[in-house]
Amino acid sequence: SSVYIFSAASIGMDRLMILIHVVYQIPAILMQASCTYAIFQSWLFDDGMHSTPVVLLFFVFKYCWYYNTLSHVLMSTTRIFRLYAIVRGRILSNGRSISLVIVIQLISIGSAVLSQFITPCCRTSFAYYVYSYVYETRGSVTNYSNYVIDLPMNISSTACSLLCYSGVSYRLNDSESAKINSNYYENMHVIFRYAMHFAAVAAFHFISWLTLRILPPLSSDPSQDWLKGVTTLFVLLNSWSAAFLFLLNNTEV
Numbered sequence: 326s327s328v329y330i331f332s333a334a335s336i337g338m339d340r341l342m343i344l345i346h347v348v349y350q351i352p353a354i355l356m357q358a359s360c361t362y363a364i365f366q367s368w369l370f371d372d373g374m375h376s377t378p379v380v381l382l383f384f385v386f387k388y389c390w391y392y393n394t395l396s397h398v399l400m401s402t403t404r405i406f407r408l409y410a411i412v413r414g415r416i417l418s419n420g421r422s423i424s425l426v427i428v429i430q431l432i433s434i435g436s437a438v439l440s441q442f443i444t445p446c447c448r449t450s451f452a453y454y455v456y457s458y459v460y461e462t463r464g465s466v467t468n469y470s471n472y473v474i475d476l477p478m479n480i481s482s483t484a485c486s487l488l489c490y491s492g493v494s495y496r497l498n499d500s501e502s503a504k505i506n507s508n509y510y511e512n513m514h515v516i517f518r519y520a521m522h523f524a525a526v527a528a529f530h531f532i533s534w535l536t537l538r539i540l541p542p543l544s545s546d547p548s549q550d551w552l553k554g555v556t557t558l559f560v561l562l563n564s565w566s567a568a569f570l571f572l573l574n575n576t577e578v
Contacts, residue, residue: 327403327422328519332571334426335396335526339564342389346561349382350451374450374461383450384441391440392433393563394534397482397527399429401489404520408496436474444469457553458537479534486527493520526567533563 353369370376403417403425441448446466449458460468497517536559540552 327407327417327419330419330422330426331396331400331403331523332567334430335393335400336568336571338389338392338396339567342386342393342564343561345382345386345389346557349379353451379450380441380448383448384437387440387449388433388437391436391478392429393530394478394482395429395433397523397530398485399425400523401486401520401527404523405489405492408493408520436478440470440474444473446470457557476538483527483531483534486524486531490520490524490527493517522570525570529559529563529566533559 349369356369370378374380403422407417446463447460447468447470449460449470451458460471462468494517533556537556540556
């Protein structure tokens with residue numbers, strides 16, 4: 326079904342994001358310890374964060390992040406469609422679901438290319454002095470990557486999820502108060518269960534991008550740099566949440 330297709334695609338992208346942290350960022354930071362700094366002071370690659378491998382790794386990271394963000398728009402809108410399709414007898418087929426996933430993948434890749442390589446400013450990269458991420462700002466140049474791509478996409482994703490899942494809840498409450506047949510009522514509850522699963526995943530995503538916006542500006546004092554690391558924790562929790570909630574809500578898997 327579309328639920329499994331969307332979930333599998335999201336979980337796959339989340340695993341890729343976690344893999345980037347485990348394979349590169351965590352070792353790169355750990356190797357800055359005093360006992361190994363003389364050997365690994367270039368963050369495992371010459372030119373540090375400006376080296377080609379690191380730039381490509383964070384391009385993949387942004388691609389995964391954009392897919393994660395856009396997937397919430399996809400999942401929330403298709404839940405609304407599925408809800409009202411019961412009455413009209415239409416079903417979101419597996420073929421259509423796969424096609425939608427491919428479209429979101431292409432948009433995510435295009436957004437990552439635009440953000441990391443085409444906009445005048447500012448490419449995102451790993452932060453090594455603390456386990457986090459940072460925009461490579463250029464003086465007074467407007468951060469187009471942030472204000473034109475990242476922020477609008479994050480806000481739109483959360484707003485769409487909020488509206489759609491509120492609509493699902495309203496529809497369920499409306500059906501409970503109406504006299505409807507038992508099959509319809511049972512289908513409504515199945516859809517509601519899946520919708521709440523996706524809503525919980527969307528909530529993790531909202532918290533992760535919100536902390537990324539709020540906490541770093543609060544850590545202007547070096548003694549508060551740990552706040553930046555908290556943002557990474559929430560990003561990883563967001564990546565982990567989809568798989569956890571999927572297994573929690575689908576015990577038959």
